[in-house]
Amino acid sequence: MSTALRPSACPGLLRIVQALDGGICRIKLNGGSISAAQAEVVANAAERFAGGVIEATNRANLQIRGIGREHGALIDSLMASGLGPSSAAGDDVRNLMLSPGAGIDRQMLCDTRPLAEQILVTIQGDERFHDLSAKFAVQLHGGEGLAMLEHPHDLWLSATEGEGQTVFAFGLAGCPLDPPAGSVLLEHGHGLVVAVLDLFLEWARPDQTRMRHLLGECSLDRFLAALAERVPLMPASSRRHDVSPIALHIGAHPQRGAERVYVGAVPPLGRLDPAMLRSAAKLARERGDGSLRFTPWQSLLLPGVHADDARDVIQRLEGAGLRCSADDALAHLIACTGSTGCGKGLADTKGDARQLAALMQRNSHAPNVHLSGCPRSCAAAHIAPITLLAVSAGHYDLYFRDAAQPGFGALHARNLTIEAVAALLDARSRSPLDA
Structure with a gap:
């Protein structure tokens, strides 16, 4: 396959883009799905040719970070497993997102x-x-209930x-x-x-x-x-979609098919290491349908699990370092690469997010928070309920989502430390005026 590619700042499987922590390879998954065998190939490639960092993206794809000089060998291994495009020029345009519950969701x-x-x-x-x-x-x-809308x-x-x-x-x-x-x-x-x-x-x-x-x-x-003039159009149908308040991408939930569930697990801040991905792949092969599905919440699903096996699957996923409880504060945080891997990042968003999660867990409060190292908002394609925008190392401006406001929403406070953010969010959660 010819690898003559047009210039672009977007990484792909065939285009490795450089960052502070090395090269980035983006693997676009068909419908967010990957077989257990393919997942093991990704884990091996990240371990052998890169720094061992695998990221789940907000478009239900995967990225390998920290890639060294062996670009060709990494690309070849992924292509041989069927994870690449059918043509080099076709890789850039495979931007088609399905609901994680496609084909298995009971509401579809x-x-x-x-x-x-x-x-x-x-x-x-x-x-x-x-x-x-x-x-x-x-x-x-x-029409799935498990969908990013x-x-x-x-x-x-x-x-x-x-x-x-x-x-x-x-x-x-x-x-x-x-x-x-x-x-x-x-x-x-x-x-x-x-x-x-x-x-x-x-x-x-x-x-x-x-x-x-x-x-x-x-x-x-x-x-x-x-x-x-090109396709038969019909009038717009009246309908309403609501975002489910239930975290359907976390934990065990019934799917189509007798006595089957899917189990959702969140890699902390969207990052997996090779051992974590191999563990999930092994469980998918042994207890699921042999596949994993990645989601726009930077999480993964194991479909086809027998309901009687769900508890054991969850325990083993948690033992591998994934989060399977909606009560886990870290499962509700997203953060970009931050200053440790991106030249535009003004703060260590991953480290700060872990600190914030620990403080929120102590306060038994787990809201959905997005930490962004700069205004580009690479970690979130939608506006999160709460956004922390870095202004310097360890300091953030705090925004609350507001449909009447552009960008991240309404600016609530400036230049807060993580401790100040946690205290403010805790006080807000206890306020009777906070709907």
Whole structure:
């Protein structure tokens, strides 16, 4: 396979991007899923060719960090296991996110995996789609309860019931929580995706790399009118999606299929070491369906576990260093690489997050908090309920999510230490005025 790649700051499997702690390789997983055997290949590659740091990303992919000089050998090992693209130019555009519960979720209206496979074959095999930005992304939601609905995408499709049948509602430059722009029959899902990508590539200027850039100058109505000439559109169906207050990606939860559950486990701050990943892969082979699924919460699932085995699986995962309880404060924190691995990071976000988790655990308070070393917000694709933005080593500005405010939300306090943050959040959780 030729590895002539266009310039980009985004890492891929074939493009190793340098950071302070070495090279980064991003492995894009089809539907977030990886076989136990493939997981062991990733663990071996991270151990042999890098610093042993494996990251779960907020797009349900994996990254290997700290890669040394043996780029070729690392890439070859991953490609040989089936983790790479079908063509070198196709790697950048494999940005298709499914719900972690695709095909197994008890609430799902349709299984999106066959459509996802069809889309991936099309965008990798058709050269015209290789001109898409490495950040241009599509989401498929089959109506699952276990789904990340807050991440913005250039195009999203969400299964819903409309006029006695299941259809895909869809939207542009947003997320499934937004009002849909229209809908299509399920059998027209692939045609819709192809038509949207074609129109975007035909209309967008080179500097308009994302759908939001194009719609900043081209009206949505005009785009939809042109789209209707290529694929049969239906009126936008009325529907409502709510973000579940239950942490469905943590612990054991029933799945489709008699007496089967999936078990969700959170690597601390999204990072696994090779031993941790091997342990999860071994459990998937012995107690699950032989696969692991990574999630947009930077966690992993073991599907297909017999309900009677769930307790033992959880104990063994926790013994390997993963977190399986929603009461664990560390399971609710996300943090970017921070100053130890990124030149733009102003603070050691990973270390500070561990300190904050210990303080919050002591206070029996575990809110969802995002620590970002700079305004780029690499660790979170959506706005977290609470964001700490680093201003210097060990000091952060505190924001609370507010739909009326841009960026991270409403600025609550400036230049706080981690101890001050923990005290403030604890006091806020005890306040009767805090809804």
